[in-house]
Amino acid sequence: MTVHQLSIxxxxxxxxxxKVLKLLKGEGIQLIASTIADTAEYGICRIICSxxxxxxxxxxxxxxxxxxxxxxxxxxxxxxxxxxDAIEIFAKEGISIAYLYSFLLNGKGVLxxxxxxxxxxxxxxxxxxxxVIAEKDLSKLL
Amino acid sequence: MDKQFYNQEEGLxxxxxxxxxxxxxxxxxxxxxxxxxxRKRFADSNVSVSDFKTLDDLRKIxxxxxxxxxxxxxxxxxxxxxxxxxxxxxxxxxxxxxTVILHTARDLDQWANAVARCLWMVGCRPEDxxxxxxxxxxxxxxxxxxxxxxxxxMLTVPAAAGNTLRQLKFFTDFGTTVVHAIPSYAARxxxxxxxKGIDPxxxxxxxxxxxxAEPHSEDTRRRIEDMLGVKAYNSFGMSEMCGxxxxxxxxxxxxxxxxxDYYIVEIIDxxxxxxxxxxxxxxxxxxxxxxxxxxxxxxxxxxxxxxLPGKCPxxxxxxxxxxxKGRSDDMIILKGVNIFPIQIETILMQFEELASDxxxxxxxxxxxxxxxxxxxxxxxxxxxxxKLKALEKxxxxxxxxxxxxxxxxxxxxxxxxxxxxxxxVRVKDLRKQY
Numbered sequence: 253m254t255v256h257q258l259s260i261x262x263x264x265x266x267x268x269x270x271k272v273l274k275l276l277k278g279e280g281i282q283l284i285a286s287t288i289a290d291t292a293e294y295g296i297c298r299i300i301c302s303x304x305x306x307x308x309x310x311x312x313x314x315x316x317x318x319x320x321x322x323x324x325x326x327x328x329x330x331x332x333x334x335x336x337d338a339i340e341i342f343a344k345e346g347i348s349i350a351y352l353y354s355f356l357l358n359g360k361g362v363l364x365x366x367x368x369x370x371x372x373x374x375x376x377x378x379x380x381x382x383x384v385i386a387e388k389d390l391s392k393l394l
Numbered sequence: 395m396d397k398q399f400y401n402q403e404e405g406l407x408x409x410x411x412x413x414x415x416x417x418x419x420x421x422x423x424x425x426x427x428x429x430x431x432x433r434k435r436f437a438d439s440n441v442s443v444s445d446f447k448t449l450d451d452l453r454k455i456x457x458x459x460x461x462x463x464x465x466x467x468x469x470x471x472x473x474x475x476x477x478x479x480x481x482x483x484x485x486x487x488x489x490x491x492x493t494v495i496l497h498t499a500r501d502l503d504q505w506a507n508a509v510a511r512c513l514w515m516v517g518c519r520p521e522d523x524x525x526x527x528x529x530x531x532x533x534x535x536x537x538x539x540x541x542x543x544x545x546x547x548m549l550t551v552p553a554a555a556g557n558t559l560r561q562l563k564f565f566t567d568f569g570t571t572v573v574h575a576i577p578s579y580a581a582r583x584x585x586x587x588x589x590k591g592i593d594p595x596x597x598x599x600x601x602x603x604x605x606x607a608e609p610h611s612e613d614t615r616r617r618i619e620d621m622l623g624v625k626a627y628n629s630f631g632m633s634e635m636c637g638x639x640x641x642x643x644x645x646x647x648x649x650x651x652x653x654x655d656y657y658i659v660e661i662i663d664x665x666x667x668x669x670x671x672x673x674x675x676x677x678x679x680x681x682x683x684x685x686x687x688x689x690x691x692x693x694x695x696x697x698x699x700x701x702l703p704g705k706c707p708x709x710x711x712x713x714x715x716x717x718x719k720g721r722s723d724d725m726i727i728l729k730g731v732n733i734f735p736i737q738i739e740t741i742l743m744q745f746e747e748l749a750s751d752x753x754x755x756x757x758x759x760x761x762x763x764x765x766x767x768x769x770x771x772x773x774x775x776x777x778x779x780x781k782l783k784a785l786e787k788x789x790x791x792x793x794x795x796x797x798x799x800x801x802x803x804x805x806x807x808x809x810x811x812x813x814x815x816x817x818x819v820r821v822k823d824l825r826k827q828y
Contacts, residue, residue: 259777261807268807289779293804296779317807321777350778366777 509542520547534637581761649714
């Protein structure tokens, strides 16, 4: 039901992000999506990439503060209002979105997000028959 | 007529001081035989009470260290039965053994006299109004100045620490003329005065400021004097030596007279432990010769200073210590609070989210001293800003409980802190204090 995401703790300092990305580049791992929120001192860089488990091991070995977490990935038709419809389902169930980011992939909108209640969110997704992207398919789309 | 000296001992000549010191050293050494710790010390070093013929004979006995105080915590160094003691002061902190200093009624009496003498020396008189912005309780700057100021006969305002607006109201309502504050708080007071449109020269009767417990430069003193329109005098003390009242600047503002009827002064090289030549900087070692409950012989203060050569124009012949030059150990003095990095380390190591490296940064921002603790996190503990913030907050809270000061805690990635020759740098002091 979920896909793997790398969450990387990065100091808000020039040169720290590129160090991480170069490590991935060196191993031929491709980014599919990424996001960083800014705070004063540090940020969490979240990355969806090819071979997330291998990427995790590479970063960990290099001493990067990284964790591998599970997030939902929904595939939505690229027409106005689909994101609103999807999020409304969670709102109705009282499920909060911790964070969310989105991108377009092969003509489909992809929503990546984490909620405060993964189990309940999974049930809601099932009940509403939302289209979930499996991890192996995410890489295939590349 | 106004007397020059608060009491007779203050005005003694060198030879009179040394004669009194020898006499008091004798009685102190005898008195120390009441302490299990010193009995053993003397036996271990094959020294007996009768071996003390001159002041130099003091060197026959080993130094007393803070570790000795910790090892004998709480009452192992007492030279009198506990029922003769009326107060104790203890160091802050919960990691490792803290230290305790015991006092008899006579000790408190003598302590008050010493503080009164200091205050008298800088022109305080019974008609003055003395406001103390020190924390009270275990912090000796509170009760120490309280009793001394009362002894002198001033009207005292035990305002204690914090609440600057209330402090200002007391200044104006009670006509405060003398204030005791740490230098950074004096600057804070001025800041709030400016916000409130109070001109210290026009709207208050402030005349004298006693600053201590926090190292500061001559520049800082002059700036504070300019801001508040006062004369600021440097005060030196430490809880092991009672607290405030050990050494104090006279009106010359050039060196702090250390009261040699209370203390025998040595300056040593902290590495070789040998005395340094006169006028050179070394570690201050003090022997209390006017204390009953818990005399300390050759106590290593870890403060670096030197004895100023020559006579002071004020006429007092008690030695003058130069402004403190630093520490010979890793103790941090921040806002009058003594902090050892190990206290911080002990707290940090209790968090399993954190790696073992940390960096304590001390800096001065707009006349206020701050501590930032940068700490490396092991792995990203959670994929959640709120939880990272909560972790920061919890570390901050626990540190505050331990060191009594609220540091700014910054999480940083593993291996991002500077290392020197593989050994982590623990403290970076960017303050302009010495």
